[in-house]
Amino acid sequence: MTGKTDTGRFFEDFRLGEVIVHATPRTVSEADAALYLALTGTRFAVNSADPFAAALGFKRAPLDDFLAFHIVFGKTVPDISLNAVANLGYAEGVFGVPLFPGDTVTARSEVVGLRENSNRQTGTLYVRSRGVNQRGESIVDYVRWVMLRKRDPAAPAPSPQVPKLSDAVAASALTLPDGIDLSSYDRALAGSPYGWDDYAPGERIDHGEGVTIEEAEHAMATRLYQNTAKVHFNRHSESQGRFGKRLVYGGHVISLARALSFNGLGNAFRIAALNGGRHVAPCFAGDTLYAWSEVLDKAALAGRRDVGALRLRTVAAKDHHCADFPDKTGDTYHAVVLDFDYWVLMPR
Amino acid sequence: MTGKTDTGRFFEDFRLGEVIVHATPRTVSEADAALYLALTGTRFAVNSADPFAAALGFKRAPLDDFLAFHIVFGKTVPDISLNAVANLGYAEGVFGVPLFPGDTVTARSEVVGLRENSNRQTGTLYVRSRGVNQRGESIVDYVRWVMLRKRDPAAPAPSPQVPKLSDAVAASALTLPDGIDLSSYDRALAGSPYGWDDYAPGERIDHGEGVTIEEAEHAMATRLYQNTAKVHFNRHSESQGRFGKRLVYGGHVISLARALSFNGLGNAFRIAALNGGRHVAPCFAGDTLYAWSEVLDKAALAGRRDVGALRLRTVAAKDHHCADFPDKTGDTYHAVVLDFDYWVLMPR
C-alpha cells in the first residue's frame, strides 16, 4: 500500500539509448507571454507585439525563446534531475520553430551518456532532450548533463560512455524560421539603432541596469514551467540544505540576463542556438543581477542580406554593477553567477 | 453624506430563504489557468493541454476545478463572510459542468440556516452557494457555514434553523461531464501509471514534496478570485489582529495540497464532489505545506468501465514532512492545517 509516490530516478535507473516520454503536455497561451514579461521585464519587440512580428513574417508574436526552452526543460526535471546534485552543462542547443500561443508542447529525452564517478555515490547522466509542438516540429533540442545520486552505491556501474559534444553550434547549422524577412524591421519601434553590421567580435557591452529577485518571482516563474526541482520551492527542507535557503532556478537567471541584455542588444530578436552555459554560483532571493555581453563571433547566414548571427557570451553577476565587466581570472570568477554562450539573430 | 461604504452584512442582516445575487460577474480566460499554474504548480494533464483534454471529449482544457470553486467562493465573500469570525465548514459540494476559458461566472447564495450563539454576540449562518456559467449551468454548488458577528448583540434572534447536511455526497450522485470517454487516456503523458483499479480503501499516499507560501503569492491568488476577506491583505490591521499577521486564504491551501497530490494521484483528473473540509490551523506566509492522502472509499460509476470515483481525504501539514502521515489523536491534530474530504474521478 505504498509506492505510488514518485521519488525520481537515480543514476542506476538509466540505460544508454533509453527514450523517456515526459509528462505533462502543455498548451501555451498569451498568458505565458504576459507572465514571462511580468517576471522578467523583457522588451524585445518581436515577442511583444503581433503587428511587429507579422511585419517580419511571423504569423503573430512568438513566445520568448527562453520561455519555450524553460517549458521544455521543466518537463524533463521530474524524470531526469529530481535527484541531481548539480546541473553540469548544456551543449548543442538548437532552436527550431518558434512557439506560438495555442501550441502544445511535449518533450522527450534520450540517454546519450552515462559515467559513474569514482566515489560510486554518484554518476554523470547525459541526455538529449527535445521539445516539440503539436505537429511534432522541434522547438528546441539540446544536450544537458547532470550529476545524479545513486540510490544504492553498490549498484553495478554501466560501461562509461561520454558523448562527443561540440563546443559550439556551427554557424552553418543556424536557421531562420520559415518565411521570415527582416528587411522591413523597424529599429526605432524596436528600441535600438544597432544592427548586425554595427557589432564586432571582441566588443563588450555593459547592459546597465540591475534587477533584484524575489522569492515569489522565481518560484512563480519556475512553477509556470512545471519544473519540480525541490530546491526552488521548499524553505523548510532547504533551511537544512546546502545553502540554508531556496535556490533560484538557473533558467530564471538566464531569462533575467537576456532581458537585461535588451539594453545594448535590443535587436537580437531571436535565440538561434545555445552553445554552452555554466551556472557559476547559486542565486538566492534578494540578489540583484546585472549583466554584460561579449561578441564572440559573427556569421552571415547563407543567402541572406537581411539578417546575420552573433555569437554572444553573456555574463551575469550579482550585487556587482557590470560597468567593469566582472569575469574570471584563470578559473576563478568574480561576482559572476552565469557564463552563457549562445547565438542570436539580428537584422543587418 | 456617509453610508456608501459597504461594511458587510452582520448576522442579523440575513433572513432564512433569502437569495443573494453576488457581484462581480467574471469572464475567465487562459490567463486564469496560467496564473493558477504559476501560483500552485499544478500538473494535471487535463487542465494543462488542449489536445490531451480533447482526446477525452472535453472541448478544450477546462480550468482547474478548484480554480472554478475559488472564483465562485470569492464572489460570495463580500456578501456572506466579510464579518465572519470563522469559516466553520463545507458540505454537499457538487461539481457540475467544467469551466472553460471564455465562460462567464456568476454566483448566488440562499440562506439555508441561521442559529444565534448563546453569547448573543455571534451566530452561525448556513448558505447554499451556486456558481453558474453564462448558460446558467451549475459549475459548483455547495453549502458552507460561517460564524458571523452581530452588529448589535441586542438584535432579536431568528428562530434557530440548522439544515440537515450529508456527511458525504453519495457516490450515486457523482457525474461525469457530458461526452467524456476515458478509454484513450494516456497515462504516460499524464505522468502517472496508476488508475482507479490500483487504489484501495485505507491506502495512504505521501505526496512527497513541500511548497513554501509567500505573501505575494497567496495575495495574488486570492485577489485573482476577487475574494475580499480583509485578513489576507492588510498587514497594518492584522498586525493588531488575532494572529498578528496576514492569514493565507484557506482555499489557497486546498489548491496547494491538490497540486502536491499530483505525486501519487496524477490521474485524478477531475474533482467530482466536496464532502467536507476543515481548516484545522491557520497558514501564514513562510509556512511550507506538505500533504498526504488516504483513500476513504471507491465507487464505480453506473454503466462506466472507463472511469471510477475515489473518495479521498487529503491532509496538509505545515513545516512537517508527511512521510509519517501526521494526523489527529482524538480531536487533537499534529502539524495539520487542512483535513479535506472529496471525491475525484480517475481512469480505470
Next chain:
Amino acid sequence: MTGKTDTGRFFEDFRLGEVIVHATPRTVSEADAALYLALTGTRFAVNSADPFAAALGFKRAPLDDFLAFHIVFGKTVPDISLNAVANLGYAEGVFGVPLFPGDTVTARSEVVGLRENSNRQTGTLYVRSRGVNQRGESIVDYVRWVMLRKRDPAAPAPSPQVPKLSDAVAASALTLPDGIDLSSYDRALAGSPYGWDDYAPGERIDHGEGVTIEEAEHAMATRLYQNTAKVHFNRHSESQGRFGKRLVYGGHVISLARALSFNGLGNAFRIAALNGGRHVAPCFAGDTLYAWSEVLDKAALAGRRDVGALRLRTVAAKDHHCADFPDKTGDTYHAVVLDFDYWVLMPR
C-alpha cells in the same frame, strides 16, 4: 567599442517641439487583465465580464483604464524619465477609445516645455504623450512634467518655455466611447446600488479596506508595463539611494487606490479624464494603502440621460485607516501618499 548601452536622455538632450517615438509596441491580451486583477484586486464589472460589458455596448470587456494608462506611460520611461529626479505632475489627461484584448499599443511624446532650474544641475521637462491602438486611435493623451538631471551642468539652457495647462479637463470635453448605452446597466450584478444621481459635490467616501504592497507585486506590475525606471527594481543600488530601498511605482499606487475605491464607487465604470495628481510621499513594500474620495464636481453629459460624470479627488494614505479622511493642513499632508484628481463616468 562602447556606447551601445542606453543611459537615457538628460535635460539638455531635449528640444522644444521634438517628437519621440517610443519602443516597445505591445499587443495586450486577457492575460494583462488577469494579472492586473491579481495585482490590484479590482472588481469593476465592466472590466471583469464580457457579457456585462457587451450589454452596455462594448464589444467585450475593455482592459482597465489605468492598466491602459500604465502601459502607455511605461513606454515613455526609457526615453523621458530614466534620469528623472522626480515626477512633478500630470495634466490634461483624456481617455479616448477603450483598450481591448488583441489591440496593440504604441506611444509617442512631444516636448511641450523646458525650463532649466536656477542651480543649472536640473531642469523641468514637459511632454505631451499619447498612446494609440493599431488604428491610430487615441487611448490616452496626457501631459506630464518631470525634473531631469543634466549630464553637463555647463550645457547651455534652452529659452524657458512652460506650457499653459488646464487645472482640470472641462466637463464638456468628456466623451463616452462610441455606441455605449448605460440604460440596461445592472447595479446588483455590478455590486453597488449607487448611481450618478446619488452623489453630491462635497461628499466624502471612506473606501474602507487596506491593502499591503509586496516587492514582488509592485515589481511584477511595473514590469508588466515595461516601465524601466531603475528605482523600482534594484535593491542593490537603491540601498545606496535616497530612500535606502526600492520605491513603488506611483502608478501602482493609483491602481490600488482605484481598486479600493470600488467600495463606495462601484459603478464608476470608466475613467474619463485625469485632471492632475500628486505623489505626495513615496511608497515602499510593506506599506498598507487605504483610500478615500471626495466628489469635487458633477456634470451631466450633453444629450445623455443614462450617464453622468463625477469629478473625484481620491486620496490614498499609508498605514492609516481613512475613516478620518486624512488630508492636508495648508501644504502639509498627514499620512497621505497620493492626491489624485480625475473624472469618472457613472450610470444615472
